[in-house]
Amino acid sequence: DAMVIQNPRYQVTQFGKPVTLSCSQTLNHNVMYWYQQKSSQAPKLLFHYYDKDFNNEADTPDNFQSRRPNTSFCFLDIRSPGLGDAAMYLCATSRPRVPGLAALDWEQFFGPGTRLTVL
Protein backbone atom coordinates (compact mmCIF):
# COMPACT_ATOMS: atom_id res chain seq x y z
CA ASP A 1 0.00 0.00 0.00
CA ALA A 2 1.15 3.50 -0.75
CA MET A 3 2.16 5.20 2.44
CA VAL A 4 4.50 7.38 4.44
CA ILE A 5 7.01 5.37 6.45
CA GLN A 6 9.15 6.61 9.28
CA ASN A 7 12.10 4.83 10.81
CA PRO A 8 12.81 4.20 13.51
CA ARG A 9 9.52 4.50 15.41
CA TYR A 10 11.42 5.09 18.64
CA GLN A 11 14.89 6.61 18.90
CA VAL A 12 16.94 7.12 22.02
CA THR A 13 20.05 9.27 21.88
CA GLN A 14 22.40 10.93 24.30
CA PHE A 15 22.68 14.62 24.89
CA GLY A 16 24.84 16.08 22.13
CA LYS A 17 25.06 12.88 20.08
CA PRO A 18 23.95 13.39 16.46
CA VAL A 19 20.90 11.51 15.34
CA THR A 20 19.18 11.00 11.98
CA LEU A 21 15.50 10.26 11.48
CA SER A 22 14.28 8.78 8.23
CA CYS A 23 11.13 9.21 6.18
CA SER A 24 10.19 7.50 2.96
CA GLN A 25 7.09 7.68 0.81
CA THR A 26 5.61 5.57 -1.94
CA LEU A 27 3.07 8.24 -2.89
CA ASN A 28 5.41 10.08 -5.31
CA HIS A 29 4.40 13.40 -3.77
CA ASN A 30 6.30 16.56 -4.57
CA VAL A 31 6.33 18.00 -1.09
CA MET A 32 7.73 16.49 2.09
CA TYR A 33 7.53 18.07 5.52
CA TRP A 34 9.12 17.61 8.91
CA TYR A 35 7.17 18.57 12.02
CA GLN A 36 8.10 18.56 15.68
CA GLN A 37 5.31 17.76 18.11
CA LYS A 38 5.77 18.02 21.85
CA SER A 39 3.37 16.53 24.34
CA SER A 40 -0.14 18.01 24.20
CA GLN A 41 0.92 20.56 21.60
CA ALA A 42 0.14 21.05 17.94
CA PRO A 43 2.73 19.92 15.40
CA LYS A 44 5.25 22.64 14.59
CA LEU A 45 6.59 22.83 11.07
CA LEU A 46 10.40 22.71 10.94
CA PHE A 47 10.94 22.77 7.16
CA HIS A 48 9.66 21.35 3.92
CA TYR A 49 10.93 20.38 0.51
CA TYR A 50 9.10 21.19 -2.69
CA ASP A 51 10.90 18.73 -4.95
CA LYS A 52 14.53 19.71 -4.28
CA ASP A 53 13.67 23.22 -3.14
CA PHE A 54 14.35 23.45 0.61
CA ASN A 55 12.21 25.81 2.72
CA ASN A 56 13.26 26.45 6.28
CA GLU A 57 10.94 27.97 8.87
CA ALA A 58 12.34 31.16 10.35
CA ASP A 59 12.35 29.85 13.91
CA THR A 60 13.77 26.40 13.20
CA PRO A 61 17.04 26.07 15.15
CA ASP A 62 20.26 25.61 13.20
CA ASN A 63 20.67 22.36 15.09
CA PHE A 64 18.10 20.84 12.74
CA GLN A 65 19.06 20.01 9.18
CA SER A 66 17.36 18.06 6.43
CA ARG A 67 18.30 16.18 3.30
CA ARG A 68 16.21 14.92 0.43
CA PRO A 69 18.37 12.80 -1.85
CA ASN A 70 15.45 11.77 -4.06
CA THR A 71 11.67 12.02 -4.29
CA SER A 72 11.07 9.09 -1.99
CA PHE A 73 13.35 9.85 0.94
CA CYS A 74 13.79 12.71 3.35
CA PHE A 75 16.03 12.79 6.43
CA LEU A 76 16.01 14.90 9.55
CA ASP A 77 19.44 15.40 11.12
CA ILE A 78 19.75 16.74 14.64
CA ARG A 79 23.38 17.69 15.03
CA SER A 80 23.58 18.10 18.80
CA PRO A 81 20.34 17.04 20.46
CA GLY A 82 19.41 18.79 23.66
CA LEU A 83 16.90 17.71 26.27
CA GLY A 84 14.43 20.17 24.78
CA ASP A 85 14.53 18.33 21.45
CA ALA A 86 12.79 15.28 22.90
CA ALA A 87 9.54 15.09 20.98
CA MET A 88 7.57 13.23 18.35
CA TYR A 89 8.85 14.00 14.87
CA LEU A 90 6.28 13.70 12.12
CA CYS A 91 6.97 13.43 8.42
CA ALA A 92 4.26 14.33 5.95
CA THR A 93 3.85 14.48 2.20
CA SER A 94 1.42 16.40 0.09
CA ARG A 95 -0.07 16.79 -3.34
CA PRO A 96 -2.83 18.91 -4.85
CA ARG A 97 -6.30 17.53 -4.11
CA VAL A 98 -7.14 17.85 -7.78
CA PRO A 99 -4.18 16.76 -9.87
CA GLY A 100 -3.23 19.08 -12.68
CA LEU A 101 -4.74 22.22 -11.16
CA ALA A 102 -3.07 24.93 -9.14
CA ALA A 103 -2.00 23.66 -5.74
CA LEU A 104 -4.62 25.52 -3.70
CA ASP A 105 -5.63 22.48 -1.67
CA TRP A 106 -2.64 20.46 -0.62
CA GLU A 107 -3.76 17.42 1.28
CA GLN A 108 -1.09 16.25 3.69
CA PHE A 109 -0.50 12.61 4.56
CA PHE A 110 1.34 11.93 7.78
CA GLY A 111 3.66 9.13 8.76
CA PRO A 112 3.34 7.38 12.13
CA GLY A 113 6.06 9.51 13.69
CA THR A 114 9.36 8.88 15.45
CA ARG A 115 9.43 9.36 19.19
CA LEU A 116 12.84 10.83 20.13
CA THR A 117 14.14 10.52 23.67
CA VAL A 118 17.27 12.43 24.70
CA LEU A 119 19.12 11.15 27.74
Add this chain to the structure above:
Amino acid sequence: KNQVEQSPQSLIILEGKNCTLQCNYTVSPFSNLRWYKQDTGRGPVSLTIMTFSENTKSNGRYTATLDADTKQSSLHITASQLSDSASYICVVTPGGSARQLTFGSGTQLTVLP
Protein backbone atom coordinates in the same frame (compact mmCIF):
# COMPACT_ATOMS: atom_id res chain seq x y z
CA LYS B 1 -1.29 36.21 13.02
CA ASN B 2 -3.25 33.22 11.76
CA GLN B 3 -4.58 31.15 14.63
CA VAL B 4 -6.70 28.09 15.22
CA GLU B 5 -8.24 27.61 18.63
CA GLN B 6 -9.99 24.46 19.80
CA SER B 7 -12.28 23.74 22.67
CA PRO B 8 -12.57 22.04 24.99
CA GLN B 9 -8.93 21.17 25.62
CA SER B 10 -10.01 17.77 26.93
CA LEU B 11 -13.25 15.88 27.14
CA ILE B 12 -14.33 12.67 28.87
CA ILE B 13 -17.51 10.91 27.79
CA LEU B 14 -19.11 7.51 28.25
CA GLU B 15 -19.16 4.97 25.47
CA GLY B 16 -22.21 5.34 23.27
CA LYS B 17 -22.67 9.05 23.96
CA ASN B 18 -22.38 11.80 21.37
CA CYS B 19 -20.03 14.75 21.61
CA THR B 20 -19.13 17.92 19.72
CA LEU B 21 -15.71 19.50 19.44
CA GLN B 22 -15.24 23.14 18.47
CA CYS B 23 -12.72 24.95 16.30
CA ASN B 24 -12.46 28.72 15.77
CA TYR B 25 -9.97 30.17 13.36
CA THR B 26 -8.72 33.55 12.21
CA VAL B 27 -6.86 32.29 9.15
CA SER B 28 -7.55 34.54 6.17
CA PRO B 29 -7.69 34.03 3.30
CA PHE B 30 -8.97 30.56 3.85
CA SER B 31 -8.64 27.55 1.58
CA ASN B 32 -9.88 24.56 3.51
CA LEU B 33 -10.31 23.10 6.96
CA ARG B 34 -9.48 19.57 8.03
CA TRP B 35 -10.15 17.52 11.08
CA TYR B 36 -7.50 14.97 11.97
CA LYS B 37 -7.58 12.16 14.51
CA GLN B 38 -4.30 11.44 16.23
CA ASP B 39 -4.02 8.31 18.34
CA THR B 40 -1.40 8.40 21.07
CA GLY B 41 2.05 7.83 19.61
CA ARG B 42 0.81 7.88 16.01
CA GLY B 43 0.69 10.37 13.18
CA PRO B 44 -2.50 12.33 12.44
CA VAL B 45 -5.05 10.71 10.14
CA SER B 46 -7.44 12.84 8.10
CA LEU B 47 -11.14 12.52 8.96
CA THR B 48 -12.77 15.26 6.89
CA ILE B 49 -11.79 18.14 4.68
CA MET B 50 -14.03 21.06 3.72
CA THR B 51 -13.54 24.04 1.46
CA PHE B 52 -15.12 27.40 2.23
CA SER B 53 -18.17 26.54 0.11
CA GLU B 54 -19.00 23.37 2.04
CA ASN B 55 -21.14 23.46 5.19
CA THR B 56 -20.96 19.87 6.28
CA LYS B 57 -19.01 16.69 5.58
CA SER B 58 -19.50 13.24 7.05
CA ASN B 59 -17.20 10.28 7.48
CA GLY B 60 -19.03 7.45 9.19
CA ARG B 61 -19.83 8.52 12.73
CA TYR B 62 -17.90 11.76 12.29
CA THR B 63 -19.69 14.85 10.96
CA ALA B 64 -17.89 18.13 10.50
CA THR B 65 -19.62 21.47 9.98
CA LEU B 66 -18.19 24.73 8.78
CA ASP B 67 -19.44 28.31 9.02
CA ALA B 68 -17.02 30.35 6.94
CA ASP B 69 -18.76 33.60 7.89
CA THR B 70 -18.17 33.18 11.61
CA LYS B 71 -14.96 31.17 11.04
CA GLN B 72 -16.16 28.29 13.15
CA SER B 73 -16.15 24.56 12.66
CA SER B 74 -17.35 21.66 14.74
CA LEU B 75 -16.76 17.94 14.74
CA HIS B 76 -19.65 15.82 15.96
CA ILE B 77 -19.03 12.22 16.98
CA THR B 78 -22.05 10.00 17.18
CA ALA B 79 -22.37 6.88 19.33
CA SER B 80 -18.82 7.10 20.61
CA GLN B 81 -16.63 4.02 20.87
CA LEU B 82 -13.61 3.28 23.02
CA SER B 83 -11.46 3.52 19.89
CA ASP B 84 -12.51 7.15 19.47
CA SER B 85 -10.21 8.03 22.37
CA ALA B 86 -7.61 10.24 20.70
CA SER B 87 -6.61 13.82 20.06
CA TYR B 88 -8.71 15.60 17.45
CA ILE B 89 -6.89 18.35 15.65
CA CYS B 90 -8.42 21.11 13.56
CA VAL B 91 -6.12 22.24 10.75
CA VAL B 92 -6.68 25.20 8.45
CA THR B 93 -4.97 25.72 5.13
CA PRO B 94 -4.44 29.36 4.21
CA GLY B 95 -5.40 30.43 0.73
CA GLY B 96 -2.55 31.28 -1.59
CA SER B 97 0.47 29.73 0.11
CA ALA B 98 -1.33 26.48 0.70
CA ARG B 99 1.63 24.27 1.41
CA GLN B 100 1.68 25.28 5.06
CA LEU B 101 -1.01 24.46 7.56
CA THR B 102 -2.15 26.16 10.74
CA PHE B 103 -2.79 23.60 13.46
CA GLY B 104 -4.99 23.84 16.51
CA SER B 105 -3.69 22.38 19.76
CA GLY B 106 -6.26 19.62 19.65
CA THR B 107 -8.99 18.28 21.89
CA GLN B 108 -8.06 15.19 23.86
CA LEU B 109 -11.09 12.91 23.90
CA THR B 110 -11.35 10.03 26.33
CA VAL B 111 -14.18 7.53 25.94
CA LEU B 112 -14.85 5.45 29.03
CA PRO B 113 -16.70 2.11 29.12
